[in-house]
């Protein structure tokens with residue numbers, strides 16, 4: 332099968348031919364039709380997890396994907412051949428990932444039936460970004476009537492976070508350049524602020540403070556201006572591990588560093604919302620697999636306004 336893999340951390344991604352994986356007991360084998368790109372894919376390939384991950388090389392990149400079950404290992408009861416599924420397909424210790432024509436997943440792992448109204452190209456864009464948006468909105472306990480600032484609202488996680496927070500009845504303030512205001516309002520943002528003047532603009536519009544900040548991009552040391560916007564008892568969540576929860580607690584604020592762990596139940600909840608027309612995911616680029624190495628070289632420097640998927 333064809334796959335995009337790296338031969339070592341820091342090496343350039345390459346199109347290679349490797350044998351199809353065999354499903355082990357409790358696993359499904361899936362003919363993927365599309366793989367979703369996430370920033371973490373290039374971070375891992377660059378060696379960001381070197382100390383905590385011992386992959387087999389060549390390591391097939393990627394985790395998100397969607398396709399059709401073609402075979403099942405022993406003791407599998409949740410899926411059968413022919414089922415359309417989406418989720419995460421990443422087993423670095425076996426050199427396996429989702430940028431490949433075939434991938435495996437544990438049947439009780441992060442995989443679920445594909446949203447009915449989506450193509451595999453759309454569904455492959457959902458698991459990590461929208462799953463993280465779900466987790467961060469849950470962690471912040473976003474509720475009816477709250478005012479929530481989302482920093483990084485224009486990206487893959489942000490577009491879903493706007494929708495999920497608005498579905499809970501929150502008033503969403505989204506960071507967006509003037510050219511992106513319509514985009515974020517289309518997802519349900521009630522207000523927009525310029526990313527470079529966000530704190531100043533939010534303070535002017537909400538002098539008594541806001542209830543929550545979903546920090547999707549700012550690194551450690553750069554979240555102070557957003558923290559200062561919170562009313563006492565407010566919450567800030569980061570998905571890039573930027574917060575010191577103890578220091579925030581000492582200031583009567585709740586701080587949560589969120590790590591996405593997609594469960595079958597969350598993926599099913601997302602599929603239900605998508606099927607009900609209450610959640611959508613914007614795929615901005617569909618790239619043939621053979622063009623993936625070139626795309627991956629450039630993608631980190633590009634402005635993300637939706638998801639990129641690789642066609643398998």
Ligand SMILES: NC(=O)c1ccc[n+]([C@@H]2O[C@H](COP(=O)([O-])OP(=O)(O)OC[C@H]3O[C@@H](n4cnc5c(N)ncnc54)[C@H](OP(=O)(O)O)[C@@H]3O)[C@@H](O)[C@H]2O)c1
Pocket residue numbers: 369370371459460463482483484485486487488489506526547548549569570571572589590591592633634635636637
């Ligand atoms: N903790 C977890 O489990 C988890 C899960 C998923 C993602 N992440 C991480 O979360 C981050 C965001 O992921 P993503 O998939 O949403 O990335 P993405 O699709 O690349 O989107 C990032 C967005 O944030 C915008 N942005 C960048 N800097 C900004 C700033 N200072 N103020 C306001 N907006 C800014 C970008 O706009 P421009 O392109 O114009 O700069 C882009 O639209 C990545 O670092 C990713 O690795 C963590």
